């Protein structure tokens with residue numbers, strides 16, 4: 719195994735635990751926003767520890783860089799639908815990770831916001847931003863499942879199952895964020911970041 723691939727696998731190991739918790743956290747919102755908030759408060763006690771968060775953010779950078787390098791260097795010898803699906807889903811995830819994590823850190827450091835459920839959901843409640851955020855989040859969750867399915871190298875059937883599961887989970891998470899499954903009232907502080915001024 720070459721160095722970028724070894725690095726990519728090692729970084730994936732670091733990120734996998736956080737991502738399993740992160741996706742479960744978003745699914746917890748099916749039980750209401752309060753269930754999501756309580757879940758996140760417990761999880762943050764671990765992943766917001768400075769050492770843990772530093773390792774996680776380093777994992778994000780290494781994952782995205784090593785992945786993009788493999789997408790590029792392998793472009794001439796890549797054959798077959800699965801290989802292209804793996805590369806395509808990985809390229810999207812790398813792009814998503816950079817935007818997503820930068821937005822979270824900027825929201826905290828510059829906006830002074832608690833980057834909770836409402837921070838993620840606000841854009842889905844303001845026209846026309848919903849046109850960006852709905853596919854942006856949907857594709858991220860679906861691509862994550864597809865990418866892991868391809869990486870497990872157990873053949874097409876597993877990739878098909880993982881893709882199906884990814885589409886269902888992604889649709890549920892986006893529907894919850896949009897307020898289609900449980901009541902969601904976005905506080906004015908978060909709406910203001912999209913230029914919405916609440917009338918009194």
Ligand code: HEM
Pocket residue numbers: 737740744758762765766771774775778811815818819822832833834835837838855856858859862891892895
């Ligand atoms: C609908 C899908 C998603 C939503 C709504 C979402 C939302 C969020 C929110 C609100 C945070 C801040 C958490 C906090 O302040 O404690 C966060 C952090 C993060 N998310 Fe996501 N996320 C989604 C999908 C993903 C996916 C697919 C990935 C990776 C492929 C990902 C990777 C991360 C990472 C690495 C962090 C930074 C954690 C930290 O250092 O505090 N997210 N996300």
